[in-house]
Amino acid sequence: MKDAPLSLSFNPAGIELDRRQGLSRQLYQALRVRVLDGRLASGTRLPASRDLAAALAISRNSVVRAYDQLYAEGFIEGRVGDGTYVAQLPQAPFPGSKTAPKAPPGTSLKGLDVPVLAAGQVARSGALARVENNHLPTPPSGPPRAFRVGVPAFDLFPFEVWAKLNAAFWRKPDLQQLCYGAPQGDARLRGMIAAYLRSSRGMQCTAEQIVVTSGAQQGISLCAQLLVEPGDGVAVENPGYRAAGHAFAVAGGRLHGIAVDSEGIDCSELARLGDCRLAYVTPSHQYPLGVVMSLARRLELLAWAERNQGWIVEDDYDGEYRYSGAPLAPLAALDRHGRVLYVGTFGKVAFPALRLGYLVLPPALVEAFAQRRAVDVRHSEVSTQAVMAEFMAAGHFQRHVRRMRRAALSRRNTLLANWPADIAGVGHLPSVAAGLHMTVMVDSLARERELIEAASSVDVEINGLSSYWLADSNNTPDQRAGLVLGFAAVPEEAISAALERLEKVWRRTR
Amino acid sequence: MKDAPLSLSFNPAGIELDRRQGLSRQLYQALRVRVLDGRLASGTRLPASRDLAAALAISRNSVVRAYDQLYAEGFIEGRVGDGTYVAQLPQAPFPGSKTAPKAPPGTSLKGLDVPVLAAGQVARSGALARVENNHLPTPPSGPPRAFRVGVPAFDLFPFEVWAKLNAAFWRKPDLQQLCYGAPQGDARLRGMIAAYLRSSRGMQCTAEQIVVTSGAQQGISLCAQLLVEPGDGVAVENPGYRAAGHAFAVAGGRLHGIAVDSEGIDCSELARLGDCRLAYVTPSHQYPLGVVMSLARRLELLAWAERNQGWIVEDDYDGEYRYSGAPLAPLAALDRHGRVLYVGTFGKVAFPALRLGYLVLPPALVEAFAQRRAVDVRHSEVSTQAVMAEFMAAGHFQRHVRRMRRAALSRRNTLLANWPADIAGVGHLPSVAAGLHMTVMVDSLARERELIEAASSVDVEINGLSSYWLADSNNTPDQRAGLVLGFAAVPEEAISAALERLEKVWRRTR
Structure with a gap:
């Protein structure tokens, strides 16, 4: 039969096709969007393919392919001997493009119909709000x-x-290894980690206590999600590692910042609080102040956990780096009642983007952590784990730890030897017995800002100590001021050169 | 001065050293544990190193090293001109080994002091209980x-x-890439994924909407953790993907199982429920029944989300595999109000252990998801992302998708052609237009168990459909019975051989 002329209700004029791209796909999308927004109402007869092809000046084949796709998807239907119609669909959910929300700036992509939602339209669940904050x-x-x-x-x-x-x-590759793996992590790697911790940290742990994680942050976040209930008090060092605080806050914990003195976290303040279920600490090398927690304080903290059935999350993020004196036993090595969850990472020995770390857990918690990890992510990427296990088994890891320790020590020495003396308002250099950074106090927040901006102007990156405090700390802003400097990231020459520039610009600033 | 004889209060008799291992470390640990549990009280004088060495028949050097370590850690102290004493420590947290808890079976390691905690002693937080269940x-x-x-x-x-x-x-490697990366994921990979989805799925998405995840499970889990508040209703297909249900339940959601018919999830049942904030669906190929959600049902579901400000999590886990007919547009491609979160994975095209997937998000949600990911894990391992981006850019991925589709089709055909006919109680073969598995109904739960056990006896793995239902489904156990078979995992010959064994053992079972 002869095709009918273009139906009055169908106007192809608005359809603009870019000839440099697939024409049938563009036509399909143009028609689909018109069906969905009601411009092409159910029951509308579509033009015959040759007529539409002529109207749009494209090949008939392109029209047929677009129609085929729309047909397969149920947007249009054929009536025997009577051409092609827009199908009867449930209420159009999108009653006209005029009411469609506008894209917030930066989210629209020219020529594409990106589904958009202004930020205000997202119902804020508690979880979304906690992440925002x-x-x-x-x-x-x-x-x-x-x-x-x-x-x-x-x-x-x-x-x-x-x-x-x-x-x-x-x-x-062993095909078996490439199916779903063990949520607790590669068994060989766990064995290597346990042996390493036994020999290097005096931790009497077994492979069965270890859960492999995607870095220290995931270890901390897992502790937060499994041990903290919304509303629980969580003690964190203040100043401290804010990323850990965020993980506990996102899980619904109420953060209590506890002061840090020359022996580490103030356990008497912790004991006075009364309502904390969990304490997060960095005993080997307090982040960011650099204090090593004393043995007395370690035992006090363990006694607190034991008395209160509390948990201690021990983040030993840079425990490999100790330059003088013997390392103190980690809390996990002193713990006899299964209250300490030890967080370790390969990120500070290999490199951060590796995202490989581990938890050493009290045996009674292992199963729950492995199961939670399975629900969250099934397991860690398999090759990174297998390759690290081989790296350790072949002795590369142990050699590399020694190499890294020597390098960090030499870079520390370069920093200490070339540090500009007598800059007004800048405190004494601390002794740096461990870790990869040092913190120098300064006399005011204004000074901190001034020194950091001057450093930045000569391409030197320094963190302000003020950013490591909780917002509601009860000291004055000036008491929170200081400079946090990582000394391991670049070679000695770059450190000397940076210090030369720093000295010049800081003296000029005065 | 002359060393004093062994103090009465110090008895080395209990110290047993294994000569095949490091002696000074063993001695150090033995002394430390005695200080901690009170057997060596504060103020106790320790024997001189040469006397202890003689008593234990080890070298004096080993004793000196053990003392040095104990000294460095603060367990012992020297008094000038007066030998070595156990230090004054805060209250011993471990008042005697008799009260120390016993290790649960399987957690003790001979010769090591593993910190232990019987399962009953762990205070069960809500989160721990939810994971257990x-x-x-x-x-x-x-x-x-x-x-x-x-x-x-x-x-x-x-x-x-x-x-x-x-x-x-x-x-x-680019050292910059090995520092901390972008929580949203490698920008080049996100661009590749967006281009792939635009061309292969008709999704008009941009790289800015994509968040790289460690596989589909993490995508689902992130949706659960950010969009579900404890107590919220969550609609899931029943039968359905239980691992997704677990992720929502662990986040505190109350699961409502919604029936699936020949068009997909029953939207009228969903609408009647009233209290659901989120629906999790598998529209391309329902898991496990294999139904493709009709266009009408897709639009109904979108209208539900729009009316209720609800969220739809669309899991397109095997959308690459379609054997007949044109693919339907994903919900995410039909969504004009930013209610659909699309979950994609590389696990079904490459291999599961890769743990690489992605979310395509409404623009208004991207920032929150990226921030949450940063708090949870910072970002995904960097090399897997970069290598996949290169794999896609070089055209390997697209070739591989085609290869995988052909292989799955051929393996499907082998299964369909050789399936044992007329096994009592086993329903008709379904048509398998998509995906990597098929589901065959059987007439009773007893039959399901019998057939699966028989299969297992001839080394053939079959999942019972009964395990895909929620516990409180309101159909009878026999109505939940069926066989779920993946047909892609092994080559054609292995499929034929398995089916031969299966037919033999199943006919014998009758």
Whole structure:
């Protein structure tokens, strides 16, 4: 039969096709959006493919392909001997494009119908609100430079060895390993980690106590999600590691900042609080002040946990780096009642983006943590775990730890030896017996800002100590001022050069 | 001065050292544990190193090293001119080993002091209890065999190419990439994913809407944690993907199982419920029944979300696999009001253990999801993302999708062609237009169990449909019975062989 002329109700004029791209797909999308927003009402007869092709000056084939897709998806239907019609669909959920919300700036993409929702239209669940109020700052961009915090001397990482081990894993993979794996982590890697902790930290742990994580942050976050109920009090060091605080706050915990003195977290303040279920601490090297928690304080903290059936999350983020004196036993090695959850990471020995860490857990908690991890993510990526296990088994890891410790010590020495003396308002250099950073106090918040801005103007990165405090700390803003400097991220020459620039600009600032 | 004889209060008799291991470390640990549990009271004088060495028949050097470590850690102290004493410590937290809890079976390690806690002693937080009641079954072990569910034909993955790309990444890594990365994921990979979804799924999405995840499960879990408040109703398909249900339940959601008919989830039942904030669905290929959600049902579901300010989590876990007819547009492509969160994964195209997936989010939700991911884990492992981006950019991915689709189709055909006919109580073969598995109904739960056990006896793996239902489904147990078979995991010959064994054992069972 002869095709009918273009129906009055169908006007192809609004359809604009970009000839540089797939025409049938564009036509399909243009028609689909018109059906969905009601411009093409149910029952509307569509033009025959040859007529529409002529009207749009495209090939008939393009129209047929678009119609086929719309037909397959149920947007249009054929009536025998009577052409093609827009199908009868349930109430159009989108009654006209005029009422469609406008895209917030930056989210629209020219030519595409991006589904949009203005921020105000999102019903704020408690969880969304908690994330909004507790998020991490954007990590600094660009290659590492002096004095980025939290980054080891990973320019020394044996990438060639790592590349070889990776290639070896992938060239003859064990198919069994590539199905779903164990949520607790690769068994061989867990065995290696346990042996390493027994020999290097005096922790009498077994592979069965270890849960592999995607870095220290995930270890902390798992503790938060499994041990903190909304409303629970959580004790954190103040100043302290804010990313840990955020994890506990996102889980619904109420943060209590506890003061840190020369022996570590103030346990008497903790005991006075009464309502904390969990304390998060960095005993090996307090972050960011650098204090090593004394043995007496460690035992006090353990006694607190024992008395209150509380949990201690011990973050040993840079425990590999100790330059003088013997390392103190971690809380986890002193714990005899299963109250300590030990957080370890490979990020400060290898490099941060590896995202590989572990928890050492009291045996009674292991099953719940592994199960929670399975529900969250099933398990960690398999090759990173297998390659790290091989890296450790072959002795590369232990060699690399020694290499990294020497490098960090040498870079520390370069910083200490070249630090500009007698800058007004800048306190004494601390002794730096451990870790990858040091903190220098300054006399006011204004000074902190001034010194950091001057440093930034000569391409030197320094963190303000003021950003490590909880918002409701009960000291004055000036008492929170200081400079936090990572000394491991770049080689010695770059450190000296940075200090030279720093001295010049700081003296000028005066 | 002359060393005093062994003090009466110090008895080395209990100290047993294993000569095959480090002696000074063993002595250190033995003394430390005695200080901690009070057997060596504060103020006790320790024997001189040469006397203790003689008493234990070890070298004096070993004793000196053990004393040094104890001294450094603050357990013992020297008094000038007067030998070595146990230090004054805060109240011993462990008043005698008799009261120390016993290790539960399997957690003790001979010779090591493992901190232990009987399960009953762990105060059960709500989160711990929820995990206990909602955990994933242990994944099947051993290499994939017929008819494992959820596993693609990953024996065909181009591991050589993957190995080369991995080695290339690690041999000349960009140090900047190895610092902390973007929580939202590698920008290049997000661009590739968006382009792939635009061309293969008709989704008009941009890279800015994509958040890279560690697999589909993490995508679902993030939705649960950010959009579900404790007590919220969550609609899930019944039968359905239990691992998703667990993620919502662990977040505190109350699960409502909604029936699935030949068009997909029953939207009228959903509408009647009234209290659901979120619906989790698998529209491309219902898991496990295999139904494709009709367009009418898709629009109904979108209208429900729009009316109720609800969220739809669309899990397109195997959308790459469609064997006949054109694919229907995903809900995310039909959504004009930003109510759909689309979950995608590479696990069903590459292999499950890769743990790489993504969310396509309404723009208004992207920031919160990225921030939450940062608090949870900072970001995904960097090399997997970079290598996948390169794999896609070089065209390997698109080729591999086609290869995998062909392989799955051929394996499906082998299953359909060789399926044993007329086994008593086993329903008709469904048409299998999509996906990697099929579900066959059987007439009773007893039959399901019998058939699966018989299959298992001839090394054939079949899942029972009964395990995909919520516990409080309101149909009878016999109505929940069926067989779920994955057909992609092993090559055609293995499928035929498995079906031969199956037919024999099933006919014998009759």
